[in-house]
Amino acid sequence: MIKHIPNILTIVRFILIPFIVASMLVQNYLLAFILFTLSAITDVTDGFIARKFNAISNFGKLMDPLADKLTQIAVLTTLSLQNVIPVLILIIVLLKESIMVCGASFLYGKDIVVYSRWYGKLATVLLYLAIVASMLTKQFANSINNPILLNIATPLYALALFTTIFALIMYIRTLVTKGFINKDDLQKEVIVEKKEKE
Numbered sequence: 001m002i003k004h005i006p007n008i009l010t011i012v013r014f015i016l017i018p019f020i021v022a023s024m025l026v027q028n029y030l031l032a033f034i035l036f037t038l039s040a041i042t043d044v045t046d047g048f049i050a051r052k053f054n055a056i057s058n059f060g061k062l063m064d065p066l067a068d069k070l071t072q073i074a075v076l077t078t079l080s081l082q083n084v085i086p087v088l089i090l091i092i093v094l095l096k097e098s099i100m101v102c103g104a105s106f107l108y109g110k111d112i113v114v115y116s117r118w119y120g121k122l123a124t125v126l127l128y129l130a131i132v133a134s135m136l137t138k139q140f141a142n143s144i145n146n147p148i149l150l151n152i153a154t155p156l157y158a159l160a161l162f163t164t165i166f167a168l169i170m171y172i173r174t175l176v177t178k179g180f181i182n183k184d185d186l187q188k189e190v191i192v193e194k195k196e197k198e
Helices: 002-025 029-052 058-081 087-106 118-139 153-177 183-197
Strands: none
Touching: 002 029, 002 058, 029 058, 029 118, 058 087, 058 118, 087 153, 118 153
16 A cells, blocks of 8 residues: 555645646635645655655656646746746746756666756755745735845745756756766667677
């Protein structure tokens, strides 16, 4: 039963997306914050359970990051449409995620290991904090008199974008220079193909 929990939590994150967006559209940012935080908690929890109990599955490898990306993009798109954040933030995040997906698709089926780097994780955390700050400042805008608190999301987005761009550059650099591809395995494939032709 435990081995199915990570996948169930991943599915829950997909289910939460429309409810988060709907909450934002009706200006209930407090509920959106709660659901968004719940989504983040399930993300951490399913990863922990999968590693702790060796419950990593092909479904989880594919759908877990997809749930994260769709959640972030859905929330950022909504914030952009509501003029809470500049559309440039959404474009940069979309560009980064598109390149990551294209890279992953290119390497699909290869014997590759793509490690999560600290700057990628930092970008995700900063973006999460910036989104949370946007939600809470929108919810309590009339109660906050401190201009610094009202604009706390701005420096967070700036840091998140900086680390996102840096992570994207490092990903492309590594992809181009190291290729993430085991060249020995590619050579083996060539040898096998030659033998089959003979």
